[in-house]
Amino acid sequence: MLKTLIIDDEPLAHQVIKHHLQGCNDISVLASCYNATEALRYLAQQQVDLLLLDINMPALSGIELLRVLHNRPAVIIISAYKEYAIEGFELDVVDYLVKPVSSERLFAALNKLRRRLVAVKSATEPYIVLKVDREQRKFLLNDISLLEAYGNYVKVWQHQQMTLVNSTLKRLLQQLPSQQFVQVHKSFVVNKDKVLAADSEQLRLDGDQLIKVGKLYKQRLISFL
Template sequence: MLKTLIIDDEPLAHQVIKHHLQSYDDISVLASCYNATEALRYLAQQSVDLLLLDINMPALSGIELLKVLHNRPAVVIISAYKEFAIEGFELDVVDYLLKPVSAPRLFSALDKVRRRAAAVTPPVLSYIVLKVDREQRKFQLHDISLLEAYGNYVKLWQGEQMTLVSSTLKQLLQQLPPSQFVQVHKSFIVNRNNIIAVDSAQIRLQGNQLVKVGKLYRPGLAGLL
């Protein structure tokens, strides 16, 4: 059963999608959200398998939602705007449908979601190998508390110990398990297991290290603890 959340600011769009989904026994629509902020609050309390997501919404767009969403489920974008398709696929959405969505096109998208869900889950990483000066060095993931952008390098913090590694924050984010590491600012990635307190502007890690939270990432703070 695919637990599904519909996110769209147009009530009619919800009706159309729900009508198409009536014929599927393996799709369970848990809720309908009418803006991205409402969706973030819901997802902080409830896990889902699939988002059926609009792009053009007030305050926070669908693309912006995906950028700040932690532990992102499978996503199918349903939008009236085709110009965001490339950016959507760069964020690893399963499919991109144009409104008005037809039943056959939605069927094809859902089939892709099922095939992705059935794929073999890769083994969980326990360490990462990074370049430090001229050598390759192994770092245990549970020891990493914070990653901080520093030009073409990254400051890797293990508590109070800092190591300068040859990488960019974007490259590291693609290698780290999203269930354990989350970006909270354009310059910072934190280990969720090291977070002990959160407020609207910063995160406190073990050892009382404070990390600034970027404005774009604040809507997703509720799900960090």
């Protein structure tokens, strides 16, 4: 969920942006500010992930606001003026939209931001490279909830999406950090961070997957819950 702050001195602009964002389930508009000074006060108290920022505002412009922010979140500029685009991109804004903004153009900018965030996440989070068909593919360890044996293959579950990889469960388990992944059945290895609940017979994982616990693994289960 991207915590978002809208900064624009025109109330109608706030209404339009909020209307466009109604279909974006990963965007949470925390507040609306109507000038840069008000925004600075808000940002001193609240961390946000994204600014939807106007340029031409009284007292302090959007560009000037960005220059004084130390821990700058991602920024999408939405302005009636094209001439500030170069300055905006020099400040590493995600995109520069010219009013009036359509929902399609705003969605394109948000998708650009999502791609940037995925790239950053992929570069910094631990991962494993596994063979899928004839290609080598990267899997972020924190996204994996379950590994399920499937003959000479393994079903890798991520956010309820399954990918079949060319490996045995035993060989794959040897490549994973034992402090994060544990075998709970001859056919199942779980990410401990994805376990929501457990009893003596089964686990419930993030996404409501129910996983049977093998008799030989019950003592191991107790040790990490």
